[in-house]
Amino acid sequence: MMAIDCKALSADFSTRRSGTTAVLKSVQLRVMTGETFGLIGPSGCGKSTLLRILAGLHTRWRGEVSIFGQTLQPDNYPRNALLSTVQMVFQDPYASLHPRHSVGRALLEPLKVNNIPEPARRLRQALDDVGLPPSIEQRYPHQMSGGQRQRVAIARALLLRPSLLLLDEPTSALDVSVQAEILNLLNQLKARYNMTMLLVSHDAGVIAHMCDRAAVMQDGAMAQLLLREQLAIYGGT
């Protein structure tokens, strides 16, 4: 089955000052189940918008989009049906964790809201999955390093065991050494939970290291599709 299938996907931003600008122009995208697909391009090329449409966070679009056979509507995102299908890890771990919630609270609340049995055990496992000690439960975001925060954000995204993980520049705010740890972690978790991943990055090295296939985006359109052989040389040394 196709994990993501987009046909003629267009989207625009409208602001009062500058009117409407197109961010996606009739984009076609197919991601197979189980692969890691990369989107690369300069800032403003529309790659993040594409991701946010799939996450249901951007609602102004036209075209056909389906995720694991489930069709999306611009004004009606099937949130309940997709809760354990699509989750997202955001770019900036400083902005994606609630500043006033402890790690324990941030991870327990989704489990409780979705009536998942044995939330305490699941919380411990989620922390264990991302290599964090149980004692971190009491910490608040400002008491953790960037790498720890991103681990918490990944643990949170995996709480409901999604089959598709959207990654929006997950390591661009981190140091290289921490980036290496996070990328390794993502690959481990992908194998453990059989996930499909859609990775957005502006770093060719990250895309080349992570992805089975990738698309280069330019000005809101797909400029080039890169297969594994091309990716091997794409990132340079």
Place this chain on the structure above:
Amino acid sequence: MNLSAQLFTLIDFAPRLRRGLRSPAATIGASVLLIVIIVAAFAPWLAPSDPLRQDIALRLRPPGAGHWLGTDNLGRDILSRLIYGARPTLGIAALVMAAAAPIGLLIGIVAGYVGGWTERVLMRLTDIVLAFPQLVLALAFAGLLGAGTFNGALAVALTIWPSYARLARTETLSIRDSDYLAAARMLGIRSSRLLWGHVLPICLPFAHVRVALDMAATILSLSSLGFLGLGVQPPTPEWGAMVADGSKVIFDQWWVAAVPGAAILIICVAFNLLADGLRDLGDPRHG
């Protein structure tokens, strides 16, 4: 129980207190308030005499041995009236805040988060209330509701919620598109749970500061209402009403008005210091 527990974690009191002690302004303000609250609580034991006992023979005595702060025009002991008067003055001010701040926060958060027509209607309503001079509006409400302690408090509360609504809306707008709210929505956390557990904690620190600042203004508004006879009814001692009484004889027996006036001044300064301190603590750089 659950609600209060949740509120308690929202305010996370202990670390706040510990940090609060590091801000001298907040410490001074809080200590003054604490003293006043203790005095108000133990009024029957602390007051030298009955605040309502009149003794015409001893009227308008200057401060001295028998009556430390003098007596008023009915010969009542001003110190006793001041001590007893702290109760309604502070109590009503707290009541006003307890009514106004939640209303304002609710309206502001809903307006900011929902947006669209809801926001327009709620914010225009807020602007309309905000456009009237506060005291005139409070007078109108008090007149409409009838004189009395509770009605006076309600009247003032109805005039000050808009500032909380504006504040909460601004804060809510600034985080509406934040990644952490997006992440919460993606995990199935929505509507009241999202607003109460995720948006409100962001607005609260600002609201704390605002409450502390508004307390001073509220005591003055209540005093003005009392002064005009629309607040606390005589003979209950209330600082605003005491100033009103004293103003009739202000040129000859200045202490009758000056003593409760000074008490209002001190409490206002205390609240403002506390607000200053809280604002410093709310600053993220104070970690």
Place this chain on the structure above:
Amino acid sequence: MAEHPLLHVQQLEVRRRDNREAPLVGPFSFDIGSGATGLVGESGSGKSLTARALLNLLPPNLQAHSRQMRFGDRELSTLNNREWQAVRGAEIALVMQDPRHALNPRLTVGEQIDEALRLHVRMRTTQRLDRVLQVMDEVGLPQSRQLLKHYPHQLSGGMGQRVMLAIALVNRPRLLIADEPTSALDTGLRNQVLDLMMQLADTHGMGLLLISHNLPLVARYCKQVLVMYRGQCVDRCAGNALDQATSPYTQALWNCRPSGHTFGHPLPVFDPESIEANAS
């Protein structure tokens, strides 16, 4: 290295003012000569503090101390605040990371470049304007006369970075310190801006201290490189020898970068303890 380096720093250290803890940075010594010097390290390594210490721009709770800080034929470590004012911006200039934060949103581009000039030299208005236009031309800002009247929010990221460069260069400094000058830019723009900086440093014989977390970038542009880790300088080598570095930390930093060749393999992750043992 020339026998007379542009900046010679001996035993520089940065401490908290209350001074109970070990120094946050250093002590370490280094020279900055002609050509670019790179200062690399991850966040918290002390590279930005080092740069601030060289400009006497540390936050008030920190204090820098050095046995010697010789700049040309001047000793900087004994300057008072007023004397620093004359050096900073005129002889040693700083380019910061993000033009969106470092430029004043309420002043036009022209005003901001002119202000930097006005602080340090006395010139007639027309002369200053000529100088401002000239420097804008040097940093490759097109149609400089119209751009003078623009506000920072009307500029793209690359243009904003060029404006910051113009502000830094308008007084013809002898040393330019660039603190992550390109990390807010896309890859393409990044190279343009750095190429420009290198070329300007060359034509004006200006020293350049490039602070970055990006190893390949530093390797490509810098003649010598200092590698910092937790406040210590753990390695120094030539820029083009970074890939053959012998220090375990530099090696680890170099090797943990993802690329097409590492696909399917876990990236090497370094162990802080072994590095610490090696550094001390």
